[in-house]
Amino acid sequence: MVRVTLDNVSKFFGKVKAVVDLNLEIRDGEFVALLGPSGCGKTTTLLMVAGIYKPTRGRILFDDEDVTDLPPKDRNIGMVFQSYALYPHMTVYDNIAFPLKLKKVPRQEIDRKVKEVAKLLQIDELLDRKPAQLSGGQRQRVALGRALVKEPDVLLLDEPLSNLDAKLRILMRAEIKRLQKELGITTIYVTHDQVEAMSMADKIAVMNKGRLQQYADPQTLYNKPANLFVAGFIGSPPMNLVEGNIVEENGTYYFVSSSFKYRLPSGVGELIASETSSVILGVRPEDIKIVLGDGDDNVISGTVYVVEPLGRDLLVNVKVGETLFKILAPADLKLEPGQSILLAPNEKRIHLFDRKTGRAVI
Amino acid sequence: MARESLRKRKTKALLRRAAVVAVILLVAVIPAIPIWMMYGWLVSQSFSGRVILGILPSKLTLDNWRFLWSPIKMGEKEYPNIWPITMNTLFLALGVAGLVVMVSSLSGYALSRMDFKGRTGMMQFIIALHAFPSVILLIALFVILNKLGLYGKGFMTLVGIVLIKAGLEIPMATWIIKGFFDAIPWDLEWAALVDGCSRWRVWRSVILPLVLPGIGAVSIFSFLSGWSEFLLVFTYVAQEEYYTLPVMIYHMIGEFIHIDWGMLAALGLFYAIPTIIFFSVSQKVLLRIYVGGVKG
Ligand SMILES: Nc1ncnc2c1ncn2[C@@H]1O[C@H](COP(=O)(O)OP(=O)(O)OP(=O)(O)O)[C@@H](O)[C@H]1O
Ligand SMILES: [Mg+2]
Numbered sequence: 001m002v003r004v005t006l007d008n009v010s011k012f013f014g015k016v017k018a019v020v021d022l023n024l025e026i027r028d029g030e031f032v033a034l035l036g037p038s039g040c041g042k043t044t045t046l047l048m049v050a051g052i053y054k055p056t057r058g059r060i061l062f063d064d065e066d067v068t069d070l071p072p073k074d075r076n077i078g079m080v081f082q083s084y085a086l087y088p089h090m091t092v093y094d095n096i097a098f099p100l101k102l103k104k105v106p107r108q109e110i111d112r113k114v115k116e117v118a119k120l121l122q123i124d125e126l127l128d129r130k131p132a133q134l135s136g137g138q139r140q141r142v143a144l145g146r147a148l149v150k151e152p153d154v155l156l157l158d159e160p161l162s163n164l165d166a167k168l169r170i171l172m173r174a175e176i177k178r179l180q181k182e183l184g185i186t187t188i189y190v191t192h193d194q195v196e197a198m199s200m201a202d203k204i205a206v207m208n209k210g211r212l213q214q215y216a217d218p219q220t221l222y223n224k225p226a227n228l229f230v231a232g233f234i235g236s237p238p239m240n241l242v243e244g245n246i247v248e249e250n251g252t253y254y255f256v257s258s259s260f261k262y263r264l265p266s267g268v269g270e271l272i273a274s275e276t277s278s279v280i281l282g283v284r285p286e287d288i289k290i291v292l293g294d295g296d297d298n299v300i301s302g303t304v305y306v307v308e309p310l311g312r313d314l315l316v317n318v319k320v321g322e323t324l325f326k327i328l329a330p331a332d333l334k335l336e337p338g339q340s341i342l343l344a345p346n347e348k349r350i351h352l353f354d355r356k357t358g359r360a361v362i
Numbered sequence: 363m364a365r366e367s368l369r370k371r372k373t374k375a376l377l378r379r380a381a382v383v384a385v386i387l388l389v390a391v392i393p394a395i396p397i398w399m400m401y402g403w404l405v406s407q408s409f410s411g412r413v414i415l416g417i418l419p420s421k422l423t424l425d426n427w428r429f430l431w432s433p434i435k436m437g438e439k440e441y442p443n444i445w446p447i448t449m450n451t452l453f454l455a456l457g458v459a460g461l462v463v464m465v466s467s468l469s470g471y472a473l474s475r476m477d478f479k480g481r482t483g484m485m486q487f488i489i490a491l492h493a494f495p496s497v498i499l500l501i502a503l504f505v506i507l508n509k510l511g512l513y514g515k516g517f518m519t520l521v522g523i524v525l526i527k528a529g530l531e532i533p534m535a536t537w538i539i540k541g542f543f544d545a546i547p548w549d550l551e552w553a554a555l556v557d558g559c560s561r562w563r564v565w566r567s568v569i570l571p572l573v574l575p576g577i578g579a580v581s582i583f584s585f586l587s588g589w590s591e592f593l594l595v596f597t598y599v600a601q602e603e604y605y606t607l608p609v610m611i612y613h614m615i616g617e618f619i620h621i622d623w624g625m626l627a628a629l630g631l632f633y634a635i636p637t638i639i640f641f642s643v644s645q646k647v648l649l650r651i652y653v654g655g656v657k658g
Contacts, residue, residue, distance in 0.1 A: 047552070050552070050556050051555075051556075052552045052555060052556070071555075071560075072552075072555040072556045073555060073556075073557075073558040073559060073560065077556055078556070079552075079553065079556045081549045081552070081553055082549070083547060083549045085547065085549035085550045085552070085553035086553075087550065087553075087554075087568055088572065089571040089572060098554075098557055098567075099557040099558050102557060102558035102559060102563070103558060146553075146557070150557075150558070
């Protein structure tokens with residue numbers, strides 16, 4: 001088990017900047033998810049840790065050893081590829097045994113370890129088959145077995161669940177998390193699925209266009225997004241984002257957009273106004289209460305546009321002027337399209353972002 | 363009403379089927395008849411003393427196959443024994459196949475996987491190279507063989523021809539094998555590297571087994587092209603004992619007066635044996651190629 005450090009790592013393919021100045025520390029035994037949209041440089045980062053790609057700039061450390069120039073075979077890494085990359089001409093047994101054979105492990109020990117891993121992953125029935133005769137979920141487990149059998153210091157997983165159906169995905173999610181905790185292997189898990197990242201990882205590194213956006217634990221990421229990208233990317237349905245300005249009237253600060261005016265809690269306004277006045281207001285769908293009839297004074301009035309029942313809750317689309325809000329409401333609320341209602345955002349849970357830099361100001 | 367339209371539809375389907383059969387007959391079967399007749403003639407001729415109507419054998423005999431166990435004589439002229447000649451041909455074919463497979467499997471890998479300067483230019487050059495027929499190279503090759511001291515040196519001349527023939531075959535073979543390497547995803551190679559392979563070990567343990575069908579195809583094709591090589595042997599080999607089968611058959615056909623058609627037919631059939639073996643064996647290999655290199 002090791003601590004993995006990426007020190008100012010960049011990777012360019014000609015003009016394409018796949019990863020730019022990435023700093024990341026993954027502690028011993030930690031489960032870190034690399035999260036980001038397609039093409040943001042997740043796989044490239046993983047391949048650099050594995051030693052397949054050499055960083056254009058920067059260093060990679062395992063504990064305190066600089067491994068930047070170490071070939072993959074000397075890094076003691078286990079990796080599951082996006083495509084699983086099982087050797088099609090070998091049986092499942094030989095696939096799993098392959099890393100051990102390369103290490104010149106004695107025959108009986110190979111046999112013992114392969115059977116052990118196969119049992120752990122419940123693929124001991126499949127050892128004689130070829131990869132082409134397996135289902136997606138079985139292939140994924142074989143790939144995981146091949147990565148685990150050599151007892152790697154670092155486990156790299158590249159979207160291992162993306163080819164599975166929804167039910168199996170949820171099952172394997174828990175399975176992988178349990179395995180990781182049980183074995184205590186330092187793990188980097190690449191995914192573009194935020195639910196996967198949130199539910200499995202100790203910490204999440206959110207990336208966009210080759211740059212690290214935020215590196216924090218799931219709760220922090222959700223409650224205190226560092227910038228607009230993270231705010232919009234994490235959470236489903238996504239956060240409501242409205243452009244507007246901070247305006248002062250008689251010592252009170254308001255957020256004013258083209259379609260409504262909202263009083264900011266005292267203290268917050270001053271703080272922001274000292275930095276910028278053009279901002280973006282963010283409120284998560286579950287942080288807005290729908291008020292029928294008269295309510296508090298600091299509310300936004302709108303009309304119900306569409307109601308989408310999600311089973312446990314209602315997703316209510318509310319029009320405020322030109323702005324559309326998505327709000328999660330209790331399933332027993334009776335609402336009709338066209339009905340006038342009042343919206344009361346939770347003051348403690350509003351987010352404000354600088355419109356120019358996209359950075360969070362509170 | 364519905365019943366009638368059903369019947370109509372059935373007739374239509376029948377007509378369409380008849381049309382398809384007619385087209386197949388016209389395009390594929392009828393043109394093949396003369397070819398089959400020629401083969402039929404070859405077989406019946408080689409086993410019979412006399413042939414009726416050019417196709418029906420009579421007087422079954424093995425006399426035409428006597429070249430397998432006795433010296434070949436046609437009229438006054440005595441030809442070299444068939445077995446050394448066959449060995450020459452086999453040497454040429456196997457030499458070409460071996461050399462082509464060895465070089466093209468490595469160069470195909472390099473062209474498919476390694477990024478180096480002038481890679482694209484080299485690939486275009488390879489295609490262009492293949493466009494030249496070997497006839498126009500005869501004189502230049504002659505000069506080279508002479509300079510290397512391989513002309514008129516008996517067995518060494520055959521070695522020289524192996525080199526030339528392989529050189530002519532390698533570009534196309536490289537191209538074919540490159541296609542097989544292209545079909546192997548990078549992930550597979552990377553997985554092997556992560557599992558602990560050196561680059562060479564990846565090639566041997568993962569890549570080579572996956573391109574085996576391609577190597578099979580290339581080796582069969584280059585074997586056959588070496589087996590049937592005529593022009594180079596005809597031009598450069600002076601001594602009769604280093605002839606190959608095609609050249610010897612050619613010389614025997616040139617014998618106008620005493621020509622023995624029966625024996626020639628048997629000889630032709632003997633010469634075709636590797637080709638026949640090839641087609642019965644390769645069907646499976648070629649089918650596997652079609653199914654795709656990487657699908658277990
Ligand atoms: N070998 C390469 N040559 C050139 N560009 C590359 C290469 N590999 C990746 N890229 C580019 O680098 C960027 C990052 O690619 P990467 O594969 O890391 O994305 P990703 O985050 O894994 O995306 P996905 O979720 O789709 O797998 C992309 O813009 C991609 O086009
Ligand atoms: Mg990827």
